Amino acid sequence: MQAAAKHALQSYATVQRDVGVMGADSHQLILMLFDGAGVAVSNAKKQLATGNIAGKCASIDKATMIINDGLRASLDLNAGGRLAKQLMDLYGYMCQRLLQANLRNEQAALDEVIKLLTDLRAAWASIGTGGRAQVAATGVQPTRAK
Numbered sequence: 001m002q003a004a005a006k007h008a009l010q011s012y013a014t015v016q017r018d019v020g021v022m023g024a025d026s027h028q029l030i031l032m033l034f035d036g037a038g039v040a041v042s043n044a045k046k047q048l049a050t051g052n053i054a055g056k057c058a059s060i061d062k063a064t065m066i067i068n069d070g071l072r073a074s075l076d077l078n079a080g081g082r083l084a085k086q087l088m089d090l091y092g093y094m095c096q097r098l099l100q101a102n103l104r105n106e107q108a109a110l111d112e113v114i115k116l117l118t119d120l121r122a123a124w125a126s127i128g129t130g131g132r133a134q135v136a137a138t139g140v141q142p143t144r145a146k
Contacts, residue, residue, distance in 0.1 A: 033070040034121035
């Protein structure tokens with residue numbers, strides 16, 4: 001029965017996440033990406049500390065995917081100009097640091113990426129959904145979930 005309860009909770013969490021994504025605007029979607037990447041890197045830190053190397057690798061892969069396929073892919077370099085280019089470079093740097101953390105089991109690299117994600121998320125959150133012109137000026141153009 002315990003396995004069934006765990007499965008039910010996981011299913012509920014998946015539905016809640018999916019509903020949140022479907023109802024989110026562009027600004028909220030980017031915040032969700034920052035949150036997801038941050039959780040994945042935090043999990044990698046915990047797994048590294050406990051010696052769960054396979055788990056660490058999976059968590060770092062997940063964070064890298066969120067940063068590359070979510071945050072980097074949402075940038076429009078034409079609309080965002082210099083700021084979008086700087087964000088593109090920073091996201092690339094974070095992925096490089098995650099790769100180093102994965103290959104060398106470097107907690108410092110994970111700490112650095114968490115700090116960067118936290119700072120970027122705070123800056124993005126401070127823009128707020130009311131600042132549509134500011135959001136558009138960043139060149140971030142996420143597509144809505146289908």
